[in-house]
Amino acid sequence: MSDFMARSARHFILIKAARQIRQELEKAGLDNLKVLANAGISIVGTFFNGCSPQEKATYRRDLNALLQMGVTADMLLDEIAGQLPELAPIIKSKQDYKKTEIEKLTSFVKES
Amino acid sequence: MADKKKADIEYNITKKPVVGISVYRDAEKKEPPLEEMLEKQAKRDLVEAQKEEAVAKMEARTAKLRGNKDEKDVTPSKQGRDYIIVDDEPVRAGDGLGDYSLQDAKDILGIRALRSRFAGTAQAGSVQSSATEKVSELLVAMEPYINKGSDATALKEMLADKLALQRQEILSHIPPQGQPAQPKSFMEQVTEFIAAMGSIKEAGPTLRSIFGIPETPHNPSGAPAQVTGPDGKPIVMDLGNIINWRKFEGDERRTDERHGALVGLSQTVRENIPDAIQAILKTVAEVKGGTEAKPPTSPQQQVFKCGDCGSQFSIPDVPFETVKCPNPQCSREYSKGDLLS
Numbered sequence: 001m002s003d004f005m006a007r008s009a010r011h012f013i014l015i016k017a018a019r020q021i022r023q024e025l026e027k028a029g030l031d032n033l034k035v036l037a038n039a040g041i042s043i044v045g046t047f048f049n050g051c052s053p054q055e056k057a058t059y060r061r062d063l064n065a066l067l068q069m070g071v072t073a074d075m076l077l078d079e080i081a082g083q084l085p086e087l088a089p090i091i092k093s094k095q096d097y098k099k100t101e102i103e104k105l106t107s108f109v110k111e112s
Numbered sequence: 113m114a115d116k117k118k119a120d121i122e123y124n125i126t127k128k129p130v131v132g133i134s135v136y137r138d139a140e141k142k143e144p145p146l147e148e149m150l151e152k153q154a155k156r157d158l159v160e161a162q163k164e165e166a167v168a169k170m171e172a173r174t175a176k177l178r179g180n181k182d183e184k185d186v187t188p189s190k191q192g193r194d195y196i197i198v199d200d201e202p203v204r205a206g207d208g209l210g211d212y213s214l215q216d217a218k219d220i221l222g223i224r225a226l227r228s229r230f231a232g233t234a235q236a237g238s239v240q241s242s243a244t245e246k247v248s249e250l251l252v253a254m255e256p257y258i259n260k261g262s263d264a265t266a267l268k269e270m271l272a273d274k275l276a277l278q279r280q281e282i283l284s285h286i287p288p289q290g291q292p293a294q295p296k297s298f299m300e301q302v303t304e305f306i307a308a309m310g311s312i313k314e315a316g317p318t319l320r321s322i323f324g325i326p327e328t329p330h331n332p333s334g335a336p337a338q339v340t341g342p343d344g345k346p347i348v349m350d351l352g353n354i355i356n357w358r359k360f361e362g363d364e365r366r367t368d369e370r371h372g373a374l375v376g377l378s379q380t381v382r383e384n385i386p387d388a389i390q391a392i393l394k395t396v397a398e399v400k401g402g403t404e405a406k407p408p409t410s411p412q413q414q415v416f417k418c419g420d421c422g423s424q425f426s427i428p429d430v431p432f433e434t435v436k437c438p439n440p441q442c443s444r445e446y447s448k449g450d451l452l453s
Contacts, residue, residue: 004395011391012384019387 014071017062018079030086037090040097045104056108063109073105161268165211168265172209197221216272223279416451420444427451 025033025047036043048056066076077098081088091098195202195210195217202217204210212220296304337354341347349357416435417424421442427435435451437444 004399007395007398008388008391011394012388015387015391 010070013066013069014075014079017066017071018076018083021080022083033087034090037087037097040094042100042104044101044108048104048108060109060111063105067109073102077101077105169209200224211268212272219276219279220272223275226279226282416446418442418444
């Protein structure tokens with residue numbers, strides 16, 4: 001029962017984090033995101049490059065907390081793709097694109 | 113000397129030697145009281161009136177016996193007077209032979225009964241003195257008629273009228289004894305009750321001192337204190353009241369904060385209920401073995417440590433037979449069997 005509650009809590013946090021990231025990504029515009037995905041340019045890398053050091057530190061701290069709770073980068077990207085149905089087919093069609101996004105996110109978390 | 117004697121007689125002063133010293137002092141009045149004098153005068157007048165009345169009766173009876181039955185001899189005032197009073201009772205004496213009419217006789221008897229009653233109950237009462245004064249006034253008023261030797265019948269009429277007036281006046285002063293008191297109205301009772309309560313309230317300190325009850329202070333909390341009112345002006349209030357007011361304000365603030373916290377919590381729950389439901393659904397799907405919700409198992413890369421230089425290295429993802437130490441100075445090669453064992 002505790003495992004079920006832990007899994008439910010993990011999924012709940014995953015959904016909330018993905019929603020927050022989606023809201024931040026949507027500020028750039030959904031069309032622009034499509035263009036970036038079609039061009040093979042990493043959306044996550046572009047987003048983190050545009051953040052201030054304070055914002056980077058905040059995002060890094062939150063992502064580390066998610067990783068400690070068992071939420072991996074792959075799960076987070078899948079959830080973001082699920083909440084952005086316009087980008088989901090593009091991301092699924094390009095396996096390398098998804099792998100590149102996971103590496104970018106992992107490297108951002110491991111940056112000191 | 114003659115003048116002095118005359119003055120002494122005039123002013124009723126007697127000269128009496130006391131221990132060789134001649135002094136003048138007022139002689140005590142020896143005259144009877146006025147009421148007694150009036151009563152004596154009234155008795156004398158009454159006796160004379162009765163004598164005259166008796167004479168008149170004898171003359172009337174003599175004329176009657178002489179056969180002179182002419183109505184001219186009968187005085188007009190005698191008409192209707194058929195009764196006399198014997199032992200306090202009206203007795204009929206004959207047509208025109210009595211002294212009073214029946215009504216007059218009854219009135220006179222009533223007045224006599226009243227006089228005897230007041231004389232028996234209160235010797236020095238105000239009613240008796242008042243009645244005595246009335247009688248005196250009555251006699252004074254009838255004095256000219258008495259002195260002039262007027263007709264006894266007319267005198268009796270005057271006396272009867274005066275007595276009738278006196279009777280009415282005396283009866284007006286007598287409170288009705290047999291008549292029950294009028295019941296008081298509700299407002300009168302309430303007024304009397306309020307008056308009684310007011311007298312009790314006035315007697316409160318006296319009763320408290322009698323029973324030994326200590327004075328309860330009006331302001332038990334203590335000294336007054338000055339605070340700033342809601343309009344910014346200073347207000348002098350009791351310290352206890354100020355403490356109670358501060359306590360009330362604190363309770364009110366805490367209640368408001370608690371209400372706000374509960375409202376925020378309920379709003380947060382309301383906002384997160386859909387996400388929570390979605391999370392539960394995903395968990396259920398993961399437990400059931402669904403592929404979509406199943407979390408991907410991240411490959412745990414095993415780390416090895418070189419026995420020569422101590423450098424750490426991992427096994428590559430690609431199939432391999434030998435692994436070389438990443439340290440260029442060491443470059444020791446490990447076989448797959450060595451690493452897996």
